[in-house]
Amino acid sequence: MKTTVKAITAMLAMVFAGTVWSLTPAEEKIAERIKPVGEVCVEGQECKAAQAAVAAAAPSGPREPADIYASKCFACHDTGVANAPKKGDAAAWGPRIEQGMETLVTHAINGIRGMPPRGTCGDCSDDEIKATVEFIVEQSQ
Ligand code: HEC
16 A cells, blocks of 8 residues: 555656756756757847858868868878878879879878878868878979
8 A cells, every 4th residue: 555655656746747847047048059050040130140150160162282281191291100201202202193193192082001091081072182182292392
């Protein structure tokens, strides 16, 4: 008998808790923030600002080869680690450049020996890798 009473009390407590539960102002703010942008945006003026912010944050086309180089490739191609040909070292790049641009780019995309695929820039597009290889080659002749 006692256990039944306890169980019912517990169930009532759960139901009650469910009905009175509501968001605190702080929680409401969080809920507002994590709403999908489109949903926040149906309502009006603030919307445009939010959409502009999203547009600004989204990548707006290919990244600059110099930036890709500076964030990824430099780690090996500035230091010469693992015998990576250094940027600016015409003697090291000469024979590689002779292979032709297409081969260089293919090797950069797929990796070759100590050169990892995409030079560790996993989210670089083929075009971004190609532009970065061109950038390195231009600076190494
Ligand atoms: C972890 C080190 C490392 C990183 C990071 C790296 N490379 Fe390399 N890369 C190498 C090494 C080592 C070689 C020489 C491989 C060989 O020929 O043995 C090389 C060679 C190359 C070559 C010449 C390939 C050939 O056919 O001779 C190109 C082009 C190249 N890297 C482009 C890039 C680009 C572009 C990036 C950045 C997106 C990059 N690398 C990042 C290590 C690296």
